[in-house]
Amino acid sequence: MAFFNKVLVANRGEIACRVIRTLRRLGIASVAVYHDEDRKAPHVGLADEAVRLEGKVPSGAYLDGAQIIAAAKAIGAAAIHPGYGFLSENAGFAEAVAAAGLIFVGPHAEVIRLMGDKIRSRDFAAAHGVPVAPSVTEDDAGEDFVAKAAAIGFPLLIKASAGGGGKGMKIVRKPEELAENIGLAKGEAGRYFGDPRVFAERLVEQPRHIEVQVLGDGTGNVIHLYERECSIQRRYQKIIEEAPAPNLPAGLRERICAAAVRLASAAQYRNAGTVEFILGADGEFYFLEMNTRLQVEHPVTEMITSLDLVEVQLRIAAGQGIGHAQEDIRITGHAIECRICAEEPDHGFRPATGRIGLLALPSGEGIRFDGGIVAPQAVTPAFDSMLAKLIAWGEDRDTALARLERGLAATAVMGVPTNLDYLLRVVGHPVFRVGTLDTGFLERFAADIAAPDGDDETAIAAALAAALGDPLFRDLAFGVPEPHASIGGWRN
Amino acid sequence: MSYEIRRDKADLHLDIRARRPALGVVLAERLHRLDELAAVEGRFAIRVDDREFSGWRLVTSDRIEIRLEGRSFVFERREGVARTDAAAGSGDEVRAEMPGTLVAHHVEIGTEVALGARLVTIESMKLQVTIAAPRAGVVARLHVAEGATFERGAVLVSLAPPAAQEG
């Protein structure tokens, strides 16, 4: 029961490769698109056909919906899979695809619009009984703002309505400090944004990032594939994700998953999607946002449910329903994913560029490597810094961790700086081992996770190994004739 | 002369003390016995004293990267990395090696130039030649106007010491 004859994958890198692999398994012809800079990229070679995209800026080519739709029509693709990023949450694109008589592997454009709007989606969630962080705006409250803010409870976060980036932001822990801090925040907001309006919101301290994978058929029929923990973040971006979330009480898990299903069902959600929550130490959780596409970290869910989410996406897009009932979904074991990025963790995670000159991939039981790189390959600033994902599965979290560590150590991406060493140090941290996670983890333990000095045995061995790789050293070491080499540093 | 390689902006000195029966290399004031066990397509295996290590090695024109026991090490090769260019001049005056016409100035008085920076273009014997700075410095004077002709040996540009070196 083929869903489509031919599908165009409107993406690049590891996710394009990952989607094409499922297409191949299902016997569906795959079409890749590429910008010139990517003409030797793996996703191009992996697909059955490939279409070159014009574009002054490489990333612009992959954002050029009209060009991609034209390509799909010209080559006879029935559907377009957007992957994540690029056009995946572009409602206009989804509409244009439909208007062109093609199928967009994703939700209705309207749902994309709804969930893409922070205020509307929050109101929608609240309206359907999904908890949102208590807050009050100055506009709504007027004269009573201080009192209404105090009523939310402490600690409180005062934020500029017009702002961002922490400017005009104040944390208030005691009622008697509230009025003063609102004044300070308004002053800063006025200075930075020319708009003194502020709002108050419940501050969740040491929050965990918990998200629920849902599947909807577009008729209100929604199931969930349980949650993922994505609390290990740097610069507000996830780098390690796992499923299920460690140390999550069963009742709480059920409530969170039920809330996610409630939201998606209310939206008559179609496609795979993710509902993200903030979970406080007190067990209270609040809606954050919904991502209406496949997530980067979807493999951990696949590993514990044995489902292929791309396959389910295609089935739903083909109008054949979810294909699974909630009661069929069983969690087996534990899975953890690490994002391998071209970046320098020791220098503020700044993105790195270079040329991958050597690539060694891990293998073995429970190891999955989702990559889109080859050697040699240039890593340029044109695209996202994520190169690949390493996922480890085990019967329990400890087994998965052990396999992950082994897998990371057995991975080599050389020629461009990566966060591989950093990931290993995070995974090895004792607090991470016991699964006590929150989004402040990396900052709190930064000193523990910092790179070691490098004058230990391994560093010495590395220097010696490096020397042995240098023809200059080899000449010195092995270019000395006999008997001089045997006589050594003798003087008469 | 010992072998030098650079890691994290610090020079490491590897001093070979012995070659038989195995390499003896002093690094960080300790003598290590070094045996190369294997080196195949980016994989290496060595024995340092009594411990065996195996990892990956990537050698490029200016760097050597090692990945070993879950750690990455980047070393800068010293060969081929020019330190100070001794062939650079030390004089303050850039002279014409042949008679010709000055086509264009590429700098102004006060421009700070690095070694090899384009100073002026001249034309002589139907060929345009760009004159490069023989050393780093500050352009003190441009002696020949654009379009003017000059004789062999004429001073074209005067350089003052780089700003940082003054005083």
Next chain:
Amino acid sequence: MAIIRSAIDTGSEEFRSRYAHNKALVAEFRSRQEAARHERPRRDIERVRKQGKMLPRERVEALLDPGTPFLEFSSLAANMAYDGEAPGASSITGIGIVSGREVVIHADDSTIKGGAWYPLTIKKIVRSLDIAIENRLPMIHCCDSAGGFLQLQSELFPDRYMAGRIFRNQAILSKMGVKQLALVFGHCTAGGAYIPALSDYSVIVRGTGAVFLGGPPLVKAATGEIVSVEDLGGADLHTRTSGTCDYPAIDEADAIRIGREIVSQWERPHKVAVDREIPEPPLYDADELYGIIPDAPKKGFDSREVIARLVDGSRFHEYQPAYGTTLICGYAHLWGYRIGILANNGVLFNDSALKGAHFIELCNQNNTPILFLQNITGYMVGREYEAAGITKDGAKMIMALSCSHVPKFTVMCHASFGAGNYGMCGRAYDGRFLFTWPNHQIGVMGGEQAANTLVEVKLRQMERTGMPVDKQVLDEIYNTTLAAYNEQISAYHSTSELWDDGIIDPVDTRNALGIAISASLNAPFGAPGNGVFRF
């Protein structure tokens, strides 16, 4: 090959007393060597440091591949000349490994009189160039010399083997296709200027290196022109304008780095393909040589005991073991190289001379380098031996030796007197290398023999002229002759005059010879002129 069974009893009183005696001799040698190498007026060292220069030995060490040997020549040259003013003859020469290549290094020592060349300095440099020519070894000159030591100009300037020979040898070396590199660290004044000029490659250090025929003072005296060192012959002048030097260097370390890179471009040598075994150390400890070498010139020893402490596995294939037994001949391996050995075991008689001549020819037929271990008081004298043709037989040995085409090496082990010195490859016989042990004595005859001979001559003269025999006169002749001889026959005098390539500690002999043999294989052997005569 049979292992030499040592008959030495290391617990014997004789061994212990010889050991103590020779250890003391070596200690004295080491202390003289240390002084010659490092004792300089503090003011001279400070001047070098102030100029940002390395000491000459530091340059040599930096030039060499790390952890490789350096066979230094004639470290005590000129030690008994010029009132000791020119230790090491103001220069360092030797064979070492640079960028994996065997090279001869010559370094001027500017901590002594600005590196001025004394007559013996020139002899030492010429000798190092001869070594380069004979063994086709590339040469690196570390130049830092004020030029000839003008007070002694008549002894260093005009003759065949004086200063001009340096440059002649450089030209010949280049013609032979053997590379030369000059590193101009300091001044190369007057004749010294030709060293970089005649080198195939040259590097000059900016600021301290300079090359000119006449320095600023001479120029001012000659023409009145006032000019700075840098403008007259500095790095920029010679690498930009005159083309006399090839590469400018920012400092000495840079010059050495450039120099090493130049050498690494040189083709590797095509050495003579001799059979080579896997080397093995001698079965006996070389340290025991101290207990074997006698504590007086007149005392002898079995030279097989020395061979056993030099050659691989102490194995020795002895040739004609029953004939001419005062000369030990045979094959052995040293650092894996097969060599023929001729070692004295007493006075040379007719049969031992014939055996030696014959074995030299065998080594030539067999393309085998020859090692001579000299401990010889001469060919036997007397009517019976003259009648048997001892002079004729000694001449055969000299003929075979002189016409030999394989490399020859000589170690002066204990004594070298009379024509035995010639037959056993003394300095005049173009051995590739000649080393001396500290206990060694050398002369036309021993001091006592010379004194007795002169007393005998005087006595006859007195008798012939009818003068009364004056015992006091005869005693004076005896004593002055003995004193003069004893000074002249010492190893220190020999090495001071460069009659050898240096005194070596006996335990260093094996390594010195290993490096020497390896060096010799850079030059082709040539072919024998005739078959092997059985005399």
